[in-house]
Amino acid sequence: PALTGITYWTRIHGTQFVRYELAGRNPLSEQGDRGAWARALFGVDDAHADWLEYEDRTAGVYRAVHVVDDRIENCVFLSARPDLPAREWLASLFAKDKLDEADRIAVLAGQPIGKGADTGPxxxxxxxxxxxxxxxxxxxxxxxxxxxxxxxxxxxxxxxxxxxxxxxxxxxxxxxxxxxx
Ligand code: FES
Missing domain, CATH: 1.10.10.1100 (BFD-like [2Fe-2S]-binding domain)
Known part of the structure; x- marks a missing residue:
């Protein structure tokens, strides 16, 4: 992605995913419609796409997940604080054949819910x-x-x-x- 103002980035190839981690001093998508920004980032122009989204502008939080055939295709998590979702948990979602209802709620919450909560490294x-x-x-x-x-x-x-x-x-x-x- 063409991103400006980034002071740190890394790319990690995992099983069935590539993860980018980016950091900077300014919000990635400061103005405008973050949903449109995320859709453009992933090339999702279908208005009927299976698209999950959560935003809290006050807290500087934005989360979006693009689901195709019940599997995660893309996801993006933005936060003004260093509290992004656990890497191991996100990686485990990409390994799933099908996201269930609890997974869908959890990705919007940005963390696992209920049983199997993330115990950390x-x-x-x-x-x-x-x-x-x-x-x-x-x-x-x-x-x-x-x-x-x-x-x-x-x-x-x-x-x-x-x-x-x-x-x-x-x-x-x-x-x-x-x-x-
Ligand atoms: S007692 Fe904690 S690592 Fe051995």
Whole structure:
């Protein structure tokens, strides 16, 4: 795509998809109709195309998914913040023969819903505990130490090699909480 104002981009070839990640200091599609912009980006000019779309202009969020024969053909996610959908989850949707109703709702929500929610990249490999699980537990249960995380999730309770990462997540989560307050 012809895009200006981009300060970072990368292209990754996955199984049945190519993913572009772009970042810059200005919104990609600042003005006008983002739906028209996304359709032009993907060359979708059929008014009856299976097209899912969500927009929150105040939050700077836009999501669109083009579905063909019940499979994802293209999708784009824009956000003013670094909170785009999990890569592994999106990749798993491209591997599906058919999107079900829950998948369609989830892509518009920008995250998996219900069962199988994204646990994030693995932090504690001994117990298979993901980053999102740990951060959620820190936030919701007010955990303050790595030992408390271990008591709650087991993470850190075997070889201990993940404990420095647990401590970093404690700090990061606290900083995020303070900056949101
Ligand atoms: S990696 Fe977490 S205890 Fe071993």
């Amino acid at each position: 693995t932090v504690c490999s001994c117990f298979g505990v993901g980053r999102n699980t740990i951060c959620t537990a820190i936030r919701e249960q007010g955990l303050k130490t790595a030992a408390q995380i271990t008591a709650c999730l087991k993470a850190g309770g075997n070889c201990g090699s993940c404990v420095p990462e647990l401590k970093k997540l404690l700090v990061d989560t606290e900083l995020a909480r303070l900056s949101a307050a």
